[in-house]
Amino acid sequence: MPTSDDNFGNVWVIGASSGIGEGFARLIEDKCQNVAISARSSDKLEKIRSETEKLTPFPVDVTSAQAMTEAANTIEAQFGSIDLVVVCSGYWAVMRADQLDLKKMHTAMEINFFGAVNTVAAVVPGMKARKRGRIVIVSSVAGYRGLPQAAAYGPTKAALMNLAETLKIDLEPSGIDVSIVNPGFVDTPMTRTNKFTMPGMISVEEAAQSMLAGIRQKKFAVLFPFVFANTVRLANLVPNWLFFWGIRRMLRR
Ligand SMILES: NC(=O)c1ccc[n+]([C@@H]2O[C@H](COP(=O)([O-])OP(=O)(O)OC[C@H]3O[C@@H](n4cnc5c(N)ncnc54)[C@H](OP(=O)(O)O)[C@@H]3O)[C@@H](O)[C@H]2O)c1
Numbered sequence: 001m002p003t004s005d006d007n008f009g010n011v012w013v014i015g016a017s018s019g020i021g022e023g024f025a026r027l028i029e030d031k032c033q034n035v036a037i038s039a040r041s042s043d044k045l046e047k048i049r050s051e052t053e054k055l056t057p058f059p060v061d062v063t064s065a066q067a068m069t070e071a072a073n074t075i076e077a078q079f080g081s082i083d084l085v086v087v088c089s090g091y092w093a094v095m096r097a098d099q100l101d102l103k104k105m106h107t108a109m110e111i112n113f114f115g116a117v118n119t120v121a122a123v124v125p126g127m128k129a130r131k132r133g134r135i136v137i138v139s140s141v142a143g144y145r146g147l148p149q150a151a152a153y154g155p156t157k158a159a160l161m162n163l164a165e166t167l168k169i170d171l172e173p174s175g176i177d178v179s180i181v182n183p184g185f186v187d188t189p190m191t192r193t194n195k196f197t198m199p200g201m202i203s204v205e206e207a208a209q210s211m212l213a214g215i216r217q218k219k220f221a222v223l224f225p226f227v228f229a230n231t232v233r234l235a236n237l238v239p240n241w242l243f244f245w246g247i248r249r250m251l252r253r
Helices: 020-030 041-050 065-079 101-131 154-174 205-214 226-234 238-253
Strands: 010-014 035-037 054-057 084-087 133-137 176-183 219-226
Touching: 010 020, 010 065, 020 035, 020 041, 020 054, 020 205, 035 041, 035 065, 041 054, 065 101, 065 226, 084 101, 101 133, 101 154, 101 176, 133 154, 133 205, 154 176, 176 205, 176 226, 205 219, 219 226
Parallel strands: 010 035, 010 084, 035 054, 084 133, 133 176, 176 219
Antiparallel strands: none
């Protein structure tokens, strides 16, 4: 269906059973024709539907390419199209590089990176046929540089940033727009167990509002909160010696 800044058409939010995805789905429900919400926990999705009828659950595991394609086909059959897909599914595990847990590292890559790849593979054929569509992938500022205890998580987010650039270049001629969202710390179930200081922490509502603003402005990279996210991004530009010196200082505190 035709879309505008005030109506995103038919939207598929993945990772919508909690946190940023749930917050974003709730925020945009009156700015869309239909909102499909996905995650593995069908009970949580059903609870959200019971509160806001516009959000329709389609439980799926992003690590299964086949299940993701089937889910996309079902949503398109029911709603007529997927005009905007937002990938918020994610997995986080604290991991130092001297205590690698290979199983968790594979899980992180399967959910964070291949989950997004499976989504793209599932929605692009329909979007190409309609010559329009938008793909939004939630990465993290943790993808800009290697950070302490992020051995499992950071590389998956760096891979997403790189993937999104290729997607934008290759899909633009087919009328498909791509954005990458790089949040700092957001107060969600994912961060609630962290024992370390999380500077610049914002609420889910603030994160969802910032995502919406960035998507409306058709930005390629959407960063928030402004100061913290851009400070981490700047770390990408400083020389390596200065980056590692800064990290050592931070760890000594
Ligand atoms: N919170 C932060 O500070 C922060 C910062 C930067 C980036 N991010 C990113 O933001 C995104 C959302 O995270 P969040 O903080 O909102 O965490 P969250 O509340 O834990 O949400 C994660 C979502 O992903 C879903 N999910 C996990 N594995 C899945 C799978 N295999 N298949 C389908 N869905 C799956 C979860 O639902 P089920 O368990 O029901 O499947 C849940 O809905 C993630 O990509 C995260 O890396 C978060």
